Amino acid sequence: MADESNKVVAEVRESFGKGAARKIRAAGKIPAVIYGHGTEPVHITVPAHQVGLLLRKANAVLDIEIAGSKNQLTLVKDVQKDPVLQIIEHLDLIIVRSGEKVSVEVPVHVVGETFPGTIAVLDVNTLRLEVEATHIPENIVLDVTDAVEGTQFHAKDFTLPKGAVLAEDEDLLILNVMIPAAARGEEEETAEAAEGAEEAPAEDAE
Numbered sequence: 001m002a003d004e005s006n007k008v009v010a011e012v013r014e015s016f017g018k019g020a021a022r023k024i025r026a027a028g029k030i031p032a033v034i035y036g037h038g039t040e041p042v043h044i045t046v047p048a049h050q051v052g053l054l055l056r057k058a059n060a061v062l063d064i065e066i067a068g069s070k071n072q073l074t075l076v077k078d079v080q081k082d083p084v085l086q087i088i089e090h091l092d093l094i095i096v097r098s099g100e101k102v103s104v105e106v107p108v109h110v111v112g113e114t115f116p117g118t119i120a121v122l123d124v125n126t127l128r129l130e131v132e133a134t135h136i137p138e139n140i141v142l143d144v145t146d147a148v149e150g151t152q153f154h155a156k157d158f159t160l161p162k163g164a165v166l167a168e169d170e171d172l173l174i175l176n177v178m179i180p181a182a183a184r185g186e187e188e189e190t191a192e193a194a195e196g197a198e199e200a201p202a203e204d205a206e
Helices: 018-026 048-054 181-199
Strands: 007-012 029-036 039-047 061-066 072-081 088-095 101-111 119-122 126-132 140-143 152-154 173-178
Touching: 007 048, 018 029, 018 088, 029 048, 029 072, 039 048, 039 061, 048 088, 101 119, 101 173
Parallel strands: 007 061, 029 088, 101 140
Antiparallel strands: 007 039, 029 039, 061 072, 072 088, 101 126, 119 173, 152 173
């Protein structure tokens, strides 16, 4: 997203209700509200296509430009979607200041292959951080290359970006390395069969 601008030209929303919201979405826009820092909520509409692309990044920060007003730097706080069509129906945008720290959940991105025969099981998909609003990392990378069965990764094991502070219990379990249940079951069956064969009495010779 380095080549995508986060500047979004918005319009003040003057019509409300479900019918008005449907018309706004039919026109290729999304209803939204800006609030925070003790300001009165401002109801706006934003371009659906552009904002949809920006929202591919978690914790997107939008620089909202409204005619006749100063630009507002905002963090996408909530995205409401149609449960069936997955169309964005409404956005909540909270005002942030440059340099201000915010609490956000950053996705955990797993890379690498664990030791052959094992799998990496992600228990927690995100890590909560306190970080500058204008420097929110897109994800936190966890390298599991050659990790063996029984290896565990906790919140404290991550290398955080400069300026970021962990806002989780440092002992929170994030990922487990284990042998798949199906493979373990096959191993146990094979072991039991071998053990049974050793214990079976020899047939009497005729």
